[in-house]
Amino acid sequence: MDNTVDNVIEMRHIVKQFGNFRANDDINLTLKKGEILALLGENGAGKSTLMNILSGLLQPTSGDIYVNGKKVIIKDPNTAKRLKIGMVHQHFMLAESFSVLENIILGNEITKGCFIDFKKEKEKIIELSKQYGLAVNLSAKISQTTVSQQQRIEILKVLYRGADILIFDEPTAVLTPQEITEFIKVIKGLVHEGKSIIFITHKLKEIKEACDRVTVIRRGKSIGTIDTSATTDQELADMMVGRKVNLNVTKPSSNIGDTILDVENLVVKDSRGVQIVKKLSLQVHRGEILGLAGIDGNGQDELVEALTGLRHVESGCIRIKGHDSTNQPVRKITQCGVAHVPADRQKYGLILSMSLADNLALQTYYEKPLSKHGFLQKNEMIKKAERLVNGFDIRAANLMIPAGDLSGGNQQKAIIARELDRNADLIIVFQPTRGLDVGAIEYIHEQLLKQREAGKAVLLVSYELDEILKLSDRIAVIHNGQISGTVLPADTNERELGLLMTGAVR
Ligand SMILES: Nc1ncnc2c1ncn2[C@@H]1O[C@H](COP(=O)(O)OP(=O)(O)OP(=O)(O)O)[C@@H](O)[C@H]1O
């Protein structure tokens, strides 16, 4: 059988070894011309590794790659570029202090030997952005852009470089539902023009909506490839995890107690100095999960930053267990019993150059038993790390690997493990299941419910309405810096929440 010509990419028997850990173990993958292929697998299954090999960032230990039927060696990203392969990485690779335009143009080979005609290139980029409906502000600095804008910039960058084969590594993990709809339109438009796409996502709904076929890998091994039209969410979930996954959580009834978090008339400014949280009030009680729903940019980031001591409060009051904690330093708030899973895991959640074990000890390294008479107890630290790695199924080659070398989802699991283990009375989680596979989501949801049963107060900020509806005891909707309504999950639906999120009153 020779259908190699239809296959723009064939990866055969790919093995990738990191020390004595095998991240890819005999993986096969084919991409047909003009299709969207989903690559599905648990956190740490080896998806990013496999795609980094295809884009020339990593070399396979063994195995062969064919592009348009011809065997190739992709020795670096420039070779990938010449083969018209472009990749948008899971963690963006943009230079913060440069402009959007500079980020798109720089690093492109046309610069070799001569100077760049910025004006001409700018026109080309504007043309591309119109053609694909990817609106960006070319003169803004990257540091001033939001993650969803950065996503668009990365897409423009690969298009500008003339890629025909595009790889997207979990682009939708950082996008809001509205942006995801847009993104899916964009990639459908791209295949319409004859481009071929590999799309990594953990969201089964997106696979069904956007992809023609799906290739599943598990713990570095090929499991199989199937047509998306011929499968179900349950089948995909079971294939990837290798056991039955319960896609529905059951929530026992709760015992709601005293107020743990009391926010009154809070006013907070954003980074440009504009009021973004406007006299907001809310309470979270013992034994309660309060879901905060809202469209990105309505003040939820700044609210959480203010609650956790990362942002100045202009006026109003934050009380935690009855103590005034308005404008207190981060460490004081942490010690007062507040756990925090931040929105940006690479900026605030982890220190990427430090080991996994050290990261798991952050926040508590100065307390007993990790610290004794001012000395760090290495053994205790390792014991704790082992317990959390096993408990939360953090998949890593070993405890000493730098956090930056963990897979994206395992970085997230590490932060959640550390924070939930702190026995804090108030747990503030921002998009806790971002980038997690369905099995890990199930587990984290169970853990959050356990915290609630143990009498903790949980503030859950999420853009995923089904997550909010599933877990919350009450749902507060934030719009334009204020709570536009508080509803009970049994008493509402996605449609009504959607309306409240745009500012409608109940
Ligand atoms: N440079 C490295 N050194 C050691 N181990 C590594 C390195 N890079 C990746 N790994 C390991 O290889 C495994 C696969 O990682 P990879 O990033 O490919 O997973 P993934 O399928 O993309 O997961 P996720 O869905 O969480 O993004 C992980 O266990 C990871 O820790």
Ligand SMILES: [Mg+2]
């Ligand atoms: Mg990955």
